[in-house]
Amino acid sequence: MTFPATRMRRLRTTPTIRSMIRETQLSPADFIYPLFIVHGRDVREEITSMPGVYHLSVDQLPGETRAVAQLKIPAIVLFGLPASKDHIGSENFAPDGIVQQAIKAIKDTNPETIVITDVCMCEYTDHGHCGIVRDGQIVNDETLEILQRVVVSHADAGADVVAPSGMMDGMVAAIREALDDSNFGNVSILSYAVKYASSFYGPFRDAAQSPPQFGDRHSYQMDPANAREAIREAELDVDEGADMLMVKPALAYLDIIRRVRDAFDLPLAAYNVSGEYSMVKAAAQRGWVDERKIVLEMLTGIKRAGADMILTYFAKDAARWLAE
């Protein structure tokens, strides 16, 4: 049947009928909120390139996490800025490292909030790469040993989920083995399985003070032109024991989210990254876009593409808007 018997506008006549037939429901339960933790006390410093996102000291975390939980956001993901950087990123696996302190402070006060840790070397190393550097190369297998120490220290401090983001081959298997050997069989792995070498990470590298000091990340992160390769990356991580998968970034990669969703039944996250955030903020500050509407549209699009969870700096604002 076609027009005039069929009229698509019939089901668009009122807000109620539109909400009845809405296919995608965005909810605060979908969100994971990233936090940047720094040393010091009473630090709550806005990140210049990411308005509305802050560097927080550990003492700020109980309050911040309570606010997140009150908005019904179930999880946070932690990024740490160490006191000092060195060649192997020693603070990354120090028992009193910044992220380890943060995990404890959060779990002591808000035990029900899911604490996810980003597991990578770039914030901690003086060269800013996501692996051990030898003769100007990022060496894979030695990096795995460091990542094993990092995840065990995070699990020791109370992390629920570890999220390796360095795109090293074999990282998921190495991490699973290290966790299991240390009796952390219940700590799960959210793998940044499909992570592209993207310019959309620009503001984050400012926030995490983690830009590579030489070269770029193209020898480990994926070529933005490749889609079939995303399936291979995800498949390997599933075989290695990942509990959940991630695609990153989100907006320029909605087709990848859909492909991964269709190919695997694991829970799937998408990272609405810093550049995606800051572009909207900048345009909204100029009055060029309606921030609230554009953010909810983008997050709905990411979910419609197939993401079950969305890591986003908009989490708190979006949760508030959804509750109104």
Ligand code: PBG
């Ligand atoms: C660490 C890491 C990065 C991001 C998350 N984990 C930066 C990078 O790979 O350069 C980016 C997050 C964002 O841009 O919001 N490897």
